Amino acid sequence: MQAGSIAPxxxxxxxxxxxxxxxxxxxxxxxxxGRPLSVRDALSLISQTLDETLAEQTGNFDNDTxxxxxxxxxxxxSEGNFGEAEKLSKATINSVxxxxxxxxxxAGGGKVRLLRPAELPDDWDPETDxxxxxxxxxxxxxxxxxxxxxxxxxxxxxxxxxxxxxxxxLAYRLYRICEQKNRAQEALxxxxxxxxxxxxxxxxxxxxxxxxxxxxxxAEPTQ
Numbered sequence: 001m002q003a004g005s006i007a008p009x010x011x012x013x014x015x016x017x018x019x020x021x022x023x024x025x026x027x028x029x030x031x032x033x034g035r036p037l038s039v040r041d042a043l044s045l046i047s048q049t050l051d052e053t054l055a056e057q058t059g060n061f062d063n064d065t066x067x068x069x070x071x072x073x074x075x076x077x078s079e080g081n082f083g084e085a086e087k088l089s090k091a092t093i094n095s096v097x098x099x100x101x102x103x104x105x106x107a108g109g110g111k112v113r114l115l116r117p118a119e120l121p122d123d124w125d126p127e128t129d130x131x132x133x134x135x136x137x138x139x140x141x142x143x144x145x146x147x148x149x150x151x152x153x154x155x156x157x158x159x160x161x162x163x164x165x166x167x168x169x170l171a172y173r174l175y176r177i178c179e180q181k182n183r184a185q186e187a188l189x190x191x192x193x194x195x196x197x198x199x200x201x202x203x204x205x206x207x208x209x210x211x212x213x214x215x216x217x218x219a220e221p222t223q
Contacts, residue, residue: 006194019046050176060166064102065135067092068114069170073177076186077116085112102131104139117143117189126159137167138174141200142189150196154203164204168197 006014019042023029031037061069067089074080085107086096096112099105103120106113117139124140126132137160145153157164171190178187 015050016043016046055173060169061134063092063094064099064104064131064133065170067094067099068104068133068135069173069177071112072114072174073181075114076181076183077114079111079113082107082110082112098131102133102136103129104133104135115139117146126156126163132163134163134166134170137163138170138190138193141167142193145193145196145200146189150199151203153193153196153200154207157200158204158207164201168194 001014020039023039023042029037029042031041070088070092071080071085082096085105089095089099096105096107100107103124104115106115120136120140120143122143124136126137126140129136141153141156144156160167171194175187175190175194178184178190
């Protein structure tokens with residue numbers, strides 16, 4: 001479903017369909033203990049499995065991103081206690097200072113806060129960033145998508161190359177967190193990015209050909 005870029009807002013419902021369909025094919029559905037399984041319990045199992053599947057993708061992410069996911073679950077983009085943030089960072093083998101340097105976090109006055117997409121710098125270049133994180137990729141893609149549409153996001157996606165797929169996986173994960181925490185406003189950016197992903201990816205694939213044609217014509221490559 002993720003490979004097909006199904007919208008995060010539809011992912012849960014799309015996951016329910018194949019699981020619940022078993023009730024229309026069999027007279028009795030049993031759980032692992034041999035007891036009748038209700039539709040309500042099946043829905044709970046499907047939701048649990050969806051969360052577990054998305055969580056398994058965390059292994060594809062860097063330490064800074066794993067920390068940011070956990071912090072985002074707790075605080076969203078709101079301020080939190082520096083001590084708690086530093087304590088959490090020990091479990092992911094990094095530090096608050098390092099994540100400030102990485103450009104995903106602000107810290108001061110005993111408080112820390114994840115930076116929103118609109119607060120990220122316009123001149124970020126993933127090709128020169130020495131501490132590039134999947135978290136940064138997703139939120140810069142959202143920033144550029146909001147500012148310059150699919151074409152602008154495609155120019156950035158083309159620079160991410162092999163790191164693009166983990167970014168899409170993270171967008172799904174963060175949307176699911178927002179859904180569970182009732183953060184409707186924050187969820188919009190993640191859903192919009194994934195919905196536009198097929199077109200953004202298509203435009204990104206075309207960019208090398210466009211740049212080559214412009215160079216042959218003696219023009220400067222489009223930014």
